[in-house]
Amino acid sequence: MKCRRCKAPAVIEVRRHNAAYCKGCFLHVFRGQVERAIRQWRMLDTDDRVLVAVSGGKDSLALWDVLLDLGYRADGLYLGLGIGEYSGRSAEVTRGFARDRDARLVEVDLSAEYGFDIPTAGRRGSRSTCAVCGLSKRYVFNKAALDGGYDVVVTGHNLDDEAATLLGNTLRWQTESIARQSPVLPSRDGLVKKVKPLHRLSELETAAYAFLRGIDYVVEECPLVAGNTQLRYKDAMNAIESTSPGTKAQFFLGYLDRGMPLFTTGREVELVACERCGQSTTGRFCAFCRAQAQILGRQLATGDGPNDVAPSDDRQVADELSDEVLPAEIYATRGADAGP
């Protein structure tokens, strides 16, 4: 096979585009897709202070790499989840990446800062492990961005992530979650702007980019994610994609083009400050503080009974269930019980 752009021998085939590329042209095309997403959705300004949520996996490191390459003022944010060896290796890889590029890495350790790690949260709380992990990430990403004066949080969700999440939301017709699945959520009331510049690129493409760029990344999945609903939606999408290449892109990009407008109601849920931590939420206490109190066996407020730590309305419950769909890098859920 020959490279579509320069006719040199190809090293990667992109079936849904019915194209193959040599190393140089693939990297060029990959960056072009990221630039196109950023431009189309007005994700980043050149003078923005950008915080990239990095997990040590291929997607977030590839993304950080491209953003640095494109000249953005992009710092990394690593959240230590306390998932044994997996977290240890992830931290190491992320630090190595930052060191090699002389980039700034902000680190937050969930256990040191908030008193629990993810395995404990999964055992003690009422939420699934993936749900509480997603909730914690949303909270910490937003708080770290506010604390550090960043303009925008960037996450490495790729096309496969977005298509699988959309499939899960659509199979349940969770219309509010569907409406929020935009590649860009503008800043509002204490919620920092959040964007997903890899949403046009498949998992295979981000892996190829990381490999071709010689990026050392953690290949293993999170050990707690086994049996996760999201993985089954990915399997289903992959099965369809294998006989109809392009289905994922058609599904998610078609949603952005023709579907999303139908689900957007224009209604915005009112946000107030969490009485405990001050971050934006829809109720008295934010979902993170409620989860934390439950995990640590604390009362959030005296004299108010146990209801303070439990999800208090149907929309919260629906949102928390919807969290379970997302495994590794969870994207902010806005609207009801926004978190932050």
Place this chain on the structure above:
Amino acid sequence: MKCRRCKAPAVIEVRRHNAAYCKGCFLHVFRGQVERAIRQWRMLDTDDRVLVAVSGGKDSLALWDVLLDLGYRADGLYLGLGIGEYSGRSAEVTRGFARDRDARLVEVDLSAEYGFDIPTAGRRGSRSTCAVCGLSKRYVFNKAALDGGYDVVVTGHNLDDEAATLLGNTLRWQTESIARQSPVLPSRDGLVKKVKPLHRLSELETAAYAFLRGIDYVVEECPLVAGNTQLRYKDAMNAIESTSPGTKAQFFLGYLDRGMPLFTTGREVELVACERCGQSTTGRFCAFCRAQAQILGRQLATGDGPNDVAPSDDRQVADELSDEVLPAEIYATRGADAGP
């Protein structure tokens, strides 16, 4: 396992309801689901003259059986597609069913009436075999109902069919096709009312009903359907259903409840009489007459060039592609290029 209703030994488990039933109670529950669909969607009146499109498969024969059982004035309609042994056996089984119940069966032979069979149509026309088959069924079902003075055409689409079709339409965000996926399409301008009373029941349940009622039906799939897109969507849904029982029902019934209203535009395409056959369509000639002319190598109108026999706008092309999703018992597509 014991029957949920009467505690006798169960013969069938319905996982998504987390229930098992004995023979008598299963048949009772099955009929109840059909009655519920008919009532909820006002599908049939007791004095309606009902035409059931029967293929010889489990779904349509089970449906006809239930409707006769419930006392509806239900005649059968069998369309001979000319697919060799498969069609021969289907006709035999259908005739046997009608004879045993002393029910009236209307028969139409595609080749005798319209000059082509489905294998020829697949070879000669520009449409896929499944597309031209679906188009022919819609045309003949409507025409036979009009000719015979029937009030309503009933098809045996089950929950698996509907969920797979909805998945296909949603993966492509074919919003017009999604909007039309209602269990009832009211009559209008030469289009007979069409309803799907089995849309709450899974393929497994219709097969169990047919088996338990001793109905002789054709088990084989249509030999021309191999590799059909719809089958792959069914596989994907089955994979998800196997680990999350109830997903299909949640998807399709959730769509009817929360999704469909978002897609309904209220716009109705204007229908006129096909200049050749007089049936309702959106263009000068209906899709069936255009397909037929192409297959038989005829001109539809003199002096108007070859465009008369080709799809003439994007919505027609989209509709015809969408036809390919549906294999066996195709349901009327309304709106653009309605067929009829």
